[in-house]
Amino acid sequence: MKIGITGGGIAGLTAAYRLQKAGHSVELFEKDTQLGGLARSFDFAGAKLDIFYRHIFTSDLPVIDLIEELGLKQDLLWLESKMGFYHKGVMYPFSTPMDILFRFKALSFIDRVRVGLMSVYLTRVNKWEKYEKITCKEWVEKYVGGRVYEVVWGPLLEQKFGDMADKIAMTWLYGRIHSRIASRSGGGLKEYLGYLKGSYQKMIDTLEAAVVKAGGVIHKGDGVNKVIMENGKAAGLSTQSGAHKFDAVILTCAPAIVSKIADFGSAEYNANITKLRYVGAMALVMRMKKSLSPVYWLNVAEKDSPFVCVVEQTNYVPKEWYGGDSVVYIGKYLPTDSELYKMENEGVKNTFFKYLKKIFPEFNESDVLEWKINREPFSQPVVEKEYSKIKPDYKTPVPGLYMANMAMIYPEDRGMAYSVRLGNEVAAVINTAK
Numbered sequence: 001m002k003i004g005i006t007g008g009g010i011a012g013l014t015a016a017y018r019l020q021k022a023g024h025s026v027e028l029f030e031k032d033t034q035l036g037g038l039a040r041s042f043d044f045a046g047a048k049l050d051i052f053y054r055h056i057f058t059s060d061l062p063v064i065d066l067i068e069e070l071g072l073k074q075d076l077l078w079l080e081s082k083m084g085f086y087h088k089g090v091m092y093p094f095s096t097p098m099d100i101l102f103r104f105k106a107l108s109f110i111d112r113v114r115v116g117l118m119s120v121y122l123t124r125v126n127k128w129e130k131y132e133k134i135t136c137k138e139w140v141e142k143y144v145g146g147r148v149y150e151v152v153w154g155p156l157l158e159q160k161f162g163d164m165a166d167k168i169a170m171t172w173l174y175g176r177i178h179s180r181i182a183s184r185s186g187g188g189l190k191e192y193l194g195y196l197k198g199s200y201q202k203m204i205d206t207l208e209a210a211v212v213k214a215g216g217v218i219h220k221g222d223g224v225n226k227v228i229m230e231n232g233k234a235a236g237l238s239t240q241s242g243a244h245k246f247d248a249v250i251l252t253c254a255p256a257i258v259s260k261i262a263d264f265g266s267a268e269y270n271a272n273i274t275k276l277r278y279v280g281a282m283a284l285v286m287r288m289k290k291s292l293s294p295v296y297w298l299n300v301a302e303k304d305s306p307f308v309c310v311v312e313q314t315n316y317v318p319k320e321w322y323g324g325d326s327v328v329y330i331g332k333y334l335p336t337d338s339e340l341y342k343m344e345n346e347g348v349k350n351t352f353f354k355y356l357k358k359i360f361p362e363f364n365e366s367d368v369l370e371w372k373i374n375r376e377p378f379s380q381p382v383v384e385k386e387y388s389k390i391k392p393d394y395k396t397p398v399p400g401l402y403m404a405n406m407a408m409i410y411p412e413d414r415g416m417a418y419s420v421r422l423g424n425e426v427a428a429v430i431n432t433a434k
């Protein structure tokens, strides 16, 4: 079959790789001039650096398997990571169960025990369906305690989902905790996270090369405007470079874009797509003369903070990769119509640096050698109660038209492993289609 794919992120590239290998003839269209989508890299500090902080868990098997299959196993390093939690002017270590039990004084001892029990419980339970009908807020307040929600989960959810925080289904938190704890070893005392030396762009580039070597065609900087229909079937893609005929079409772009380029011929289905919402993400990345934070990942659980995390890449991977300097991300999730998302770079930098000084009084802007801001509008699906009722399937009502985007990752939270899974699965569905 001739197959057209919209989107050159991990899902689109994996689907292209699988389908081309299975003997189909694939053409992929990416609107940007660079492949990789949310997982792409840019040139920074003399190296390739992911646009957003990036690691994988030992439980992320689909992406680990793909990395190995592509011959990159030697570049996948498992490095110990350290976490912290900033609350009301204090930075608490937050890496191990011992840290939480004995050092996290933001909560009473009883509440700390409850936090620990909550993680153990959610890791053991395998039935996510029961968390569909209750929000994180309702569940945590009811079973773990109001104070735990107020100090830990409430601020983090607000930082991630803004005014939709109270609506997020417990399935989302379950999915996150489940995969995270499964990644621990040594009785949970240490956490090892996987990083691909040379950045995850290496995986993207290797996938691209494998698709092209097998005879596939990749068009960069050639966005899709419309799915071409003929006799009620998907028959091709209209792109910036013209019309391209296909027997089947896959859409891996966000639902907001899907709505614009495809008509599914069913008012109900079209309306359902518009219910699948995402929030945007933004990260200030800076190269510094000296280290800023004592940990790799610092959660900033303060409602008044303009960002949610401070991620010091060089507390996780060697500084030598970046010429011996420290590399730090300051991350934020936010709606794309928010003031901060629309603010020009200098304003964002000043807003972030002002609060950074509050957390790290010794922070001095003169130590910042270089900085850049990356923004992406479709970054995190919003998962409300009973999401399984609106989650689309790979097959759409239109014959020959398939969808495989982050809105379909459920009950897990989105991540590269699940985008690889989307690519693998949509390819398998097409391979078995009559």
Ligand SMILES: Cc1cc2nc3c(=O)[nH]c(=O)nc-3n(C[C@H](O)[C@H](O)[C@H](O)COP(=O)(O)OP(=O)(O)OC[C@H]3O[C@@H](n4cnc5c(N)ncnc54)[C@H](O)[C@@H]3O)c2cc1C
Binding pocket: 006, 007, 008, 009, 010, 011, 012, 029, 030, 031, 032, 035, 036, 037, 038, 039, 052, 053, 054, 055, 056, 222, 223, 224, 225, 252, 253, 254, 257, 261, 281, 282, 331, 376, 378, 379, 380, 405, 406, 414, 415, 416, 417, 419, 422
């Ligand atoms: C801040 C942040 C941090 C993250 N950290 C991690 C992490 O540590 N570990 C992890 O595993 N995952 C992480 N993720 C998630 C991971 O990046 C995503 O799950 C994954 O990259 C999504 O890949 P995708 O192909 O499904 O979607 P996308 O990467 O969104 O790809 C969709 C592609 O479609 C293209 N496109 C859109 N419209 C059109 C059009 N009209 N025509 C052609 N092309 C189009 C886009 O340009 C894009 O390239 C993070 C995400 C964010 C936002």
